[in-house]
Amino acid sequence: MKTLWLGAASAAALICASAPALAANAPDLSQAPRMGPWGFDAAGRDMSVAPSKDFFDYANGGYLTRLEIPADRSRYGAFDALNELSQNRMRAVVEKASANTAATGDEAKVGAFYRSFMDEAAVDALGAKPMAADLAAIAAIKSRDEMAGLMGATMRKFGGSFFGSYVHDDAKDPEKYTVYLLQGGLGLPDRDYYLDDKFKTQKTAYEAYVAKLLTLAGWEKPAENAAAIVALETEIAKVSWTRAERRDDDRTYNPFEVAKLQAYAPGFAWKRFLDGANLSKAERVIVSENTAFPKIAAIYAGASLDTLKAWSAFNLADQAAPYLAKDFNQANYEFRNKTLSGQPVQQPRWKRGVTGVDSNLGEALGKVYVAAYFPAENKAKMEALVGDIRTAMGARIEKLDWMGPATKAKALEKLSKFRVKIAYPDKWRDYSGLSIKDGDLYGNIQRASAFEWDYRAARLGGPVDDDEWGMTPPTINAYYQPTKNEIVFPAAILQPPFFDPQGDPAINYGGIGGVIGHEITHGFDDQGRKSDGDGKLTDWWTAEDAAKFDAQAKKFGKQYAAVEVLPGANINGDLTMGENIADLGGLLLALDAYHISLKGQPAPVIDGLTGDQRVFLGWAQVWRGKYRDDRMRQQLVSDPHSPPKYRVQVPVKNIDAFYEAFGVKPGDGMYVAPADRVRIW
Structure with a gap:
């Protein structure tokens, strides 16, 4: 599975008797904030930095200067802010279910799971006892x-x-x-x-x-x-x-x-x-x-x-430590989160609790989440955006000067067979066979894990379920699945800064349009290109075209490998290759699709910014954020995504329209000579 953002949330465990209720006069934390009146946080720019010198800092420098990473986080930015919003919304759902002790069906399971997690006193009282039988089974092994x-x-x-x-x-x-x-x-x-x-x-x-x-x-x-x-x-x-x-x-x-x-x-x-x-x-x-x-x-x-x-x-x-007594839980946090990622403070128990419900009863929670927080009209608007991006990809394939007609025909056939899933599944998981009990957190996690494992094991050798989703609706992410040749966008990502139904279309094309283009391009990245329109891993390229693709991909990888993010720590251009190609393709497609949407009319100018400038700014706004050094070092060796700043900086340097939009000239920090720019999709 190719994702827009891999590993966005750290693994969590769940705690205290009850999370504090929100005060009556507290701000509504379940509403998505808009990014300025037309979808862009203009105040988040650093106007002392020329876009031709450092585009990311120009677009996001003001925001980043003021941003402090919360103590319970190892990084923070646009994705994380939306994740907090999603957590607040899930909290409202699970606390309502938890309070309803007369609930039945999925609501009862959600409530019981959350209660078992939040009853910290009961968990602490058990100590290591929940593991006793499993430890004994290990000790009894004879061979x-x-x-x-x-x-x-x-x-x-x-x-x-x-x-x-x-x-x-x-x-x-x-x-x-x-x-x-x-x-x-x-x-x-x-x-x-x-x-x-x-x-x-x-x-x-x-x-x-x-x-x-x-x-x-x-x-x-x-x-x-x-x-x-x-x-x-x-x-x-x-x-x-x-x-x-x-x-x-x-x-x-x-x-x-x-x-x-x-x-x-x-x-x-x-x-x-x-x-x-x-x-x-x-x-x-x-x-x-x-x-x-x-x-x-x-x-x-x-x-x-x-x-x-x-x-x-x-x-x-x-x-098991996140679901055991405090001494286990604290030791796990101290090493896994603090030592490895630099996170100073453990997340509140309620946050870990709702994450646990989402991880183990995701579609039961997601069904209620969607009903409460996802406007149906947003799905239709997304479908229109996807249509424009697909049209743009088809046009780009047809115009490629490095690809021969035989490979082009296969590429266009694959594009025509792309399946698109938006917001939530058409059919929901049945959890009736899963037993969730009050006061048995360890057992609940084990039974939920075994339930999911056995569900998948039972399908071995059988027909594939094409309706299945690999992410839950409250997830801030998106993915491309090669074997299904599908792109998937959960409900939670379809809001600012990615998508603002009342916002400027150029910002939306740069934001969610870039995400759509990113996922479509995954079908044609260095690995996705190996699967055909039916999802089969097979070589549908001519040898000549494959060699040309590989040459450009290697050239692109060298651009990333040259970036030293921290002293002695560079981006791994081979590990991040697929995501980097998807970022470049996604932004190119977003720009093309925006032009298609204008239907021949000139783009409006807003606050002195042209349409093309706003598309680039929409993409940059999505990736604003900061990392703690330990978390960044971990990402550089283990994550196939480049650090956020370079998901903006490197792709735009290879797009001719960027030079025209911001007047980038030889000698500028963002300048790459035309002959050295990468041309893939």
């Missing part, structure tokens, strides 16, 4: 083969595994579900945290965190086992693929018959693993990082059983 079965089972609930798994559309047979297997075993955000001296402090803190949780869980020899666990994971990191390597859709599609997997990667009991994960009927799997699998299996086989048990106990405690 590595038995441990492999337990690792499969823990994927349904809490716990870790040396190998991950999920059921998803088969990339080469997208009408059927299949099992994917991928490398796992690491507790830090990326392999670089184990291998790069820049993260030595974080690695040391991680070992202390492992020891802390093992101590709290009552596991024997916590310090000794923590050292063994980190040493074990370091060995796994050494043989793991990089994130950039894992982006390659061709390299990561490696089908294996389950019967032959044991011989390929001996040392790990694959059938026991799949049986434990309720995937017994799988006869064929897709192995992602195929060359890493035998090496990780060998590490597993060579590890002592005691270390594997301690590793499993830690992973159980780590994943």
Whole structure:
């Protein structure tokens, strides 16, 4: 799945007896604020900076100068402000459900889940007891083969595994579900945290965190086992693929018959693993990082059983910590949020509570959210915008001078088959089989996780549900799904600064239009281009056209790789390639679509700004924000998206219309010579 913003919200756990009620005279926190009278925050600019010198600072510098990252955040900006709005709205929904003890159906489940999370006193009183049976099951393991079965089972609930798994559309047979297997075993955000001296402090803190949780869980020899666990994971990191390597859709599609997997990667009991994960009927799997699998299996086989048990106990405690007593919860926050991301203060319990409801009962919550907060007319306006962007993409494909007619025909066919989903699903999930109980937070999380896992496992080998959504309506995000060849826009993103129904069309085209264009372009980025109009991973390009595309993509990657965001920390142009191409294409399409919408009439001038200038400003406004340094370093090694500033700066330098709009000349900070500008879509 290609997203507009990956990892926008940190994982949360839920707490206190009750969140404080909003005062009667408090501001209405459920209403989306407008960005000035015509959709743009003109006061957020820094007029002392010329747009030709630094466009991002010109567009957002005033706002950023005044912005202080809230203490319970590791970053803050346009996405985060909307996320807070969404959280406030979800809070109103879940608190109403929580107060209605006579509720039935989905409302009763939402209310009971939230109550179980907010009853902090009851959670604290239980200490580590909720984990007791699971810890005992780990301690009772007698062999590595038995441990492999337990690792499969823990994927349904809490716990870790040396190998991950999920059921998803088969990339080469997208009408059927299949099992994917991928490398796992690491507790830090990326392999670089184990291998790069820049993260030595974080690695040391991680070992202390492992020891802390093992101590709290009552596991024997916590310090000794923590050292063994980190040493074990370091060995796994050494043989793991990089994130950039894992982006390659061709390299990561490696089908294996389950019967032959044991011989390929001996040392790990694959059938026991799949049986434990309720995937017994799988006869064929897709192995992602195929060359890493035998090496990780060998590490597993060579590890002592005691270390594997301690590793499993830690992973159980780590994943469960946000839903356990305060000492577990605090330790988890101190390391995961404060040490790794620089977040000074933990989020209030109610915020973590509504996030938990959204994560585990997302469509039950989303159905009420949409009814309360999403105007039906916004869906029709979005459909019109999507239509203009699609028209613009078709025109751009037809005019490409580097692409031959055979590839163009296939590209246009793919574009014609794009499926579009806006705001919310046409059919909602049925949660009737999920049991949610008051006073059982740990159990509620486990049952919700197993319910979701088993729902997907049961579909293995069956027809794909084309109506399914991969995000809930209150999510501030969007995505492109290659196997379905679809673009999806949840309800919560369809508001300022992305989309203002009363705002200037140019700002809307630069905002939500750029987002729409971004997702459409994902279907034609360096990986999305490998799937055809039916979602099948197949090569539909001529060799000559593919070589021309790759040359421009590499040229684009070098522009990003040259950017030093923090001392000694540059953007990874290979890891961020797909998102960067989507940003460039999205902005180009937004500009073209705005021109289409004018129907030959001149664009109005507003506050001295031309239509094209406002499109660029609409895009820049979406990406305004700040990061704490630790969070930024984490993003640079683990996130396929470039930092927000460079999602503006680098693409616009490659768009000729930007130079015309703002009078950029040779010698200006934003200038790139025409011959060096990247031309893809």
